[in-house]
Amino acid sequence: MDVDSFARLALLALVIALLPLSWVWLRQRGRDARARLAALTAITLFLTFDLIVFGSFTRLSDSGLGCPDWPGCYGEASPLGARADIHAAQAALPDGPVTWSKAWIEMIHRYLAMTVGVLILVMAAASWKERARLPHSPWWATATLAWVLVQGAFGAFTVTLKLYPAIVTLHLLGGLALLALLAVQHTAYRNAPLPAAPPLRRLALGAGGLLVVQIALGGWVSTNYAVLACSGFPLCNGQAWPAMHWSEGFTLLRELGRAGHGGYLSFEALVAIHMAHRLFAVVVAVALGLLAWRLWRAPALRRFGAGLALLLLAQLASGLSNVVLGWPLAAALGHSAGAAALVLLLTLLLARTAPARQPAVAARPSAATAAA
Known part of the structure; x- marks a missing residue:
């Protein structure tokens, strides 16, 4: 330095x-x-x-x-x-x-x-x-x-x-x-603070964990320039299940554009990286959609539910735009900003619905102490 x-x-x-x-x-x-x-x-x-x-x-x-x-x-x-x-x-x-x-x-x-x-x-x-x-x-x-x-x-x-x-x-x-x-x-x-039932908080925690995994997959797609490895939607290059090289695509310790064995990263590896993000998006969308519905049903948390639903729809739209429109900068930037906004919203939700700490209860005195 x-x-x-x-x-x-x-x-x-x-x-x-x-x-x-x-x-x-x-x-x-x-x-x-x-x-x-x-x-x-x-x-x-x-x-x-x-x-x-x-x-x-x-x-x-x-x-x-x-x-x-x-x-x-x-x-x-x-x-x-x-x-x-x-x-x-x-x-x-x-x-x-x-x-x-x-x-x-x-x-x-x-x-x-x-x-x-x-x-x-x-x-x-x-x-x-x-x-x-x-x-x-x-x-x-x-x-x-x-x-x-x-x-x-x-x-x-x-x-x-x-x-x-x-x-x-x-x-x-x-x-x-x-x-x-x-x-x-x-x-x-x-x-x-806002009230939230424990099952709703558990759902929010689970959805947040899935979101982090999906963002990591999206980062892996972006850093390996695999966004355009699949053209078209819902098919990938005209196929429902194209040829993919999973182990090569998800070898973590390698240089940009290089495979783990030292050669160049194959196109099948890029397709595997892209498809992993695309397939896991279905799981995350279902989890976040369910959470948004449950939040909407809770009057005190209805604004969180509406915000989550809008962000989820925007993410799906920007993600599809990246594939269909050939990775335009505005859509790609909006997709990244949307992921950060989802993390922020879920963090605020979990922080504001965290159960308040109760003061420690003094231990009940023993019979001898009480008599004294």
Whole structure:
């Protein structure tokens, strides 16, 4: 890692983070620590969602290697200082991974990521300072800070390992985990619990687990560029069950485009990756549809049910558009944003319907103690 460029990027992220921090301070003047931290968590949550969506745009626009080093761009804090290197790379490969626009897309993604990191650092420090007046332990904010550092490492490995598919997929899942951590903390600050029967919560937990698996499969499709391995719907390349190479497609420890044995990834492997995501989507759609119906029947949770149904329909539409329309950028980006929105909605649902902790019941005194 280039320490000098990292220091300059960190200073730039601090300057950018002063904007949302100043907004929170001005809007929450005179309010208690809980209200200020709730506002800070809300804006950090919003920016994290934007970061996930922009990260998808970075991947979908093939800008992941727009700056082939980390954390800077050819050792500089912005593409402006790396003009000569970017021009030379683009002149050698005009359609290659390094172009002027791709470099800016990649660096804007890094600026946003480091800004979110600064906000989470401030949130953790403030949580420890005000821990006596907060509804939950400051270890939640500390865990979020630790996780954002892990995400930064995954971001670095994404570049240095040249878009290694397993690392890119884990980076996506890590971003969604960060989103969930912030959502839980924001819910605790709001302190607006909702009633939910235990069977409904179990259904939500099961549907959420299936959704995570489906998102991992979708990330595997995207990072291996297998979206167009199947043309047409519901058939795949005119067949209900096309030729597929499952073991090759789901060999995790391999480079982009390479098979586990060292050769190139076969087309049958790409079809297997695509079909796994398509088939499991049926299972997830049924689970989420059932959950949306059950939520709609509960008056206190009807808004969650309506939101879940709308997001599910949007996901199905954007997923079909990717296949039928040949993977347009808008549909692909909407599909990624929809997955993040589903994770956010289910996390908020589970956090707001979590059973309240009951105070510990004192032990009944023994007969000897009572007599005394």
